[in-house]
Amino acid sequence: xxxxxxxxxxxxxxxxxxxxxxxxxxxxxxxxxxxxxxxxxxxxxxxxxxxxxxxxxxxxxxxxxxxxxxxxxxxxxxxxxxxxxxxxxxxxxxxxxxxxxxxxxxxxxxxxxxxxxxxxxxxxxxxxxxxxxxxxxxxxxxxxxxxxxxxxxxxxxxxxxxxxxxxxxxxxxxxxxxxxxxxxxxxxxxxxxxxxxxxxxxxxxxxxxxxxxxxxxxxxxxxxxxxxxxxxxxxxxxxxxxxxxxxxxxxxxxxxxxxxxxxxxxx
Numbered sequence: 001x002x003x004x005x006x007x008x009x010x011x012x013x014x015x016x017x018x019x020x021x022x023x024x025x026x027x028x029x030x031x032x033x034x035x036x037x038x039x040x041x042x043x044x045x046x047x048x049x050x051x052x053x054x055x056x057x058x059x060x061x062x063x064x065x066x067x068x069x070x071x072x073x074x075x076x077x078x079x080x081x082x083x084x085x086x087x088x089x090x091x092x093x094x095x096x097x098x099x100x101x102x103x104x105x106x107x108x109x110x111x112x113x114x115x116x117x118x119x120x121x122x123x124x125x126x127x128x129x130x131x132x133x134x135x136x137x138x139x140x141x142x143x144x145x146x147x148x149x150x151x152x153x154x155x156x157x158x159x160x161x162x163x164x165x166x167x168x169x170x171x172x173x174x175x176x177x178x179x180x181x182x183x184x185x186x187x188x189x190x191x192x193x194x195x196x197x198x199x200x201x202x203x204x205x206x207x208x209x210x211x212x213x214x215x216x217x218x219x220x221x222x223x224x225x226x227x228x229x230x231x232x233x234x235x236x237x238x239x240x241x242x243x244x245x246x247x248x249x250x251x252x253x254x255x256x257x258x259x260x261x262x263x264x265x266x267x
Contacts, residue, residue, distance in 0.1 A: 039078040041100065043069045049099055056130075059092055065254050068096040070235050071160075075195040075262055077101065081157040084108040086146070086184055087115050087164040090126025091139075097160070098136045106138055108156075112145040146183035156187045160195040163247075163258075165221070166213040174221060181225035185265055194227060194263040197236060199247045199256045211247045215259040227263035236260055 041049075046069040051060065063069075077083060079102040085094040087110065094109040101107060109127065116124045131139060142150045161184070168177040184194050201212030219229050236258035247256050 039080055041069075041073055041078065043073045046072055046100060050096065052099075055095060055099070059095060062092065062254065066092070067235055068093075071195070071197070071260070072096065072100045074231075074233055074235065074260065075158055075160065075193055077158050080104045082106045082108075082155060083158045083160070084110055084142075084151060084156050084184075084187065086110050086159050086161040087112070089115060089118070089123050091130045093160055093162055094139060095130065095136060097158075098139050101138065103138060106140060107136075108140050108142050108151055110142040110144075110146065110148075110151070113143070116143060146180075147186050151187050153186050154189050156192055157189060158193045158195065159184045159188060160197075162197040163199060165196060165198050165218055166201070166207065166211055169213055169217065170208045170211070174217075174224075177221045178224050181221055181227070185226050188265045190265055191267040192265045193230075194222075194265070196222070196261045196263060197258055200241070200243055200259055202243050205243055210243075210245065212243065212256075215261070218259070218261060222261065222263045226265070228266060229261060230264045231262040233260040233262075 050063065050069055077097065077100045079100070081101045082105060083097045083101055085091065085097060085107065088094045089111065091109050094107055097107045109131075111123070111127070116127075127141065130136065131141060140150070142148055144150070147153070165177055165180075168180050172179075181194070188194060196218055198218060199210075199212045201207035201210060201214050203214060205212065207213055215232070222229055238255050238257045241252060241255065241257035243257060245252050247253070
């Protein structure tokens with residue numbers, strides 16, 4: 001009888017331990033889910049955060065056309081991430097990223113020497129004004145081309161470049177654009193995202209003169225650089241743009257038809 005009682009007690013102890021273990025696992029799972037949820041934005045919440053008066057009014061005026069909250073959620077930018085605005089010029093996207101990743105995240109604002117001198121030095125002045133008095137403390141300025149030791153390899157969660165890839169093709173053809181993409185690939189963590197936005201061109205148009213490119217060109221270069229083309233979006237489409245005008249034409253500036261690609265570095 002004593003032997004049976006011991007067996008019964010042992011079974012009860014084992015059952016209790018298993019129940020406690022399962023409960024602990026369940027609690028950990030709930031906590032992990034809450035943690036992930038806390039890091040994620042939805043477009044409406046992020047739109048409200050970006051509407052804050054701490055952002056320059058000129059930036060907020062551009063939001064209706066550039067849809068930064070939708071863009072960030074499409075690219076999967078979350079609080080606490082490390083991001084880079086590649087050829088970020090005076091930093092419109094940089095500041096959007098700064099808000100999105102939050103105080104526990106980091107954003108690199110990267111420009112090569114040539115980009116810094118664009119618009120007769122207005123780009124450089126714009127950067128200095130945006131970052132003056134440490135107003136964006138989670139932003140790190142990188143005034144050089146990638147790859148660069150300031151941005152360690154395999155350290156970035158999300159990279160974005162907006163309206164730049166076509167210029168690389170104009171200046172150096174597909175090889176220059178591929179080298180550029182490979183430098184971003186190196187900076188990204190395995191599984192990291194590269195978001196690409198650019199002005200839509202046509203197969204038969206003079207894209208070099210108009211400062212445009214075809215979406216297929218970008219896709220081909222991305223694949224050549226090792227990326228997976230994971231998704232595309234028409235959120236920045238402008239059907240009124242017939243793709244025959246220069247992108248800075250006064251009748252079109254800020255409202256060009258644009259493609260958006262989400263590329264991913266394989267894990």
